[in-house]
Amino acid sequence: MPRLMIDAYTDWPTASARERARQHYFYRSASGVGMLEFMIALLIFSTAIAGLLSVQLSAKKAVHEAARRSVATQLARDILERMHANPGQMEAYRMTIVGDSARRLPAPEVDCTLVPCVAEQLAVFDLWQWESALLGESERYTDASASGLISPRACIKTDQGHVTVSISWLGAATAKREPVPICDDDDKSLRRRQLSLTTYIAAR
Numbered sequence: 001m002p003r004l005m006i007d008a009y010t011d012w013p014t015a016s017a018r019e020r021a022r023q024h025y026f027y028r029s030a031s032g033v034g035m036l037e038f039m040i041a042l043l044i045f046s047t048a049i050a051g052l053l054s055v056q057l058s059a060k061k062a063v064h065e066a067a068r069r070s071v072a073t074q075l076a077r078d079i080l081e082r083m084h085a086n087p088g089q090m091e092a093y094r095m096t097i098v099g100d101s102a103r104r105l106p107a108p109e110v111d112c113t114l115v116p117c118v119a120e121q122l123a124v125f126d127l128w129q130w131e132s133a134l135l136g137e138s139e140r141y142t143d144a145s146a147s148g149l150i151s152p153r154a155c156i157k158t159d160q161g162h163v164t165v166s167i168s169w170l171g172a173a174t175a176k177r178e179p180v181p182i183c184d185d186d187d188k189s190l191r192r193r194q195l196s197l198t199t200y201i202a203a204r
Contacts (some may be wrong), residue, residue: 045166056132060191068149069195075133075149076165076197079156083163090158091125096184099134099152099167134167155183161203166196 005013059144083093098105105128110117112125134146149169157164171193186192 008086028124035072065193068169068171069193072149072167072169072195073129073195074197075154076167078133079126079130079165080163080197080199080201082130083201086119086122086126086132087201088118088165089123090119090161090201090203093127093156094158094162095127095154095156097186098131098156099149099153100185101135105131153183153186161200162198163201164196168193168194170193 029147030035067152079093083090086093097103108121108125108128110125111122112122117125134152134154136149151170152167154165154167157166168186169178169184170189170191171186172191174190175193178190179194181188182194
C-alpha cells in the first residue's frame with residue numbers, strides 16, 4: 001500500500017521545476033510591463049515635443065508680426081517727417097491708395113537726391129520714394145523683397161493741418177476679427193494688419 005502511494009505521486013513536479021516555471025512566468029510578465037512603460041513614456045515624450053514645436057511656431061509668428069509692425073511704424077513716421085519738412089504741400093501729399101504694385105505712382109521727372117527740387121517736385125519725389133520703401137524695393141534678394149511689407153496698402157489724409165497716415169499689410173496669421181478697411185481699395189482679409197498715425201502739421 002505505501003508503495004502504491006509513492007508511485008501515485010511520482011508525477012508531481014519537483015521543487016526545482018516549480019521554481020523554474022515561476023521564474024519563467026515572472027520574466028514574461030516583467031517583459032510585458034517594461035514594454036508598456038516604454039510605450040507610455042514614448043507617448044508622453046511625443047506629446048511634449050509636439051507642444052514645444054507648437055509654442056516655438058507661435059513665438060516665431062509673434063516675432064514676425066512684431067517686426068512687420070515695426071517696419072510699418074517706421075514707414076509711417078518717415079512720410080510724416082517728409083511732410084513736416086515740406087509743410088506747404090499738404091494737398092500734394094494727400095493720397096487715397098499707395099503701394100499697389102499694379103498701379104504704381106509714376107516716376108518723378110527730377111531725382112531730388114541729385115539736384116535741388118522745388119516744393120512741388122519734392123512732394124512727388126517723396127511719395128514715389130516712400131512707395132518704393134513700402135514695397136521693399138530698396139533691399140532685394142534673388143528678385144524678392146527683403147524689406148518692406150507684404151501686399152501693402154497705404155493712404156494719407158489731411159484736414160486743416162491734421163494728417164493721418166494709414167498702412168495695412170498681410171500678416172502671417174489669421175486675425176480673430178475682420179478688419180475695417182482704412183484706405184480705398186483695401187480688402188477685408190482676416191490676415192490683414194493695420195496701423196494709423198495721426199499728427200498735426202502747421203502750414204508755413
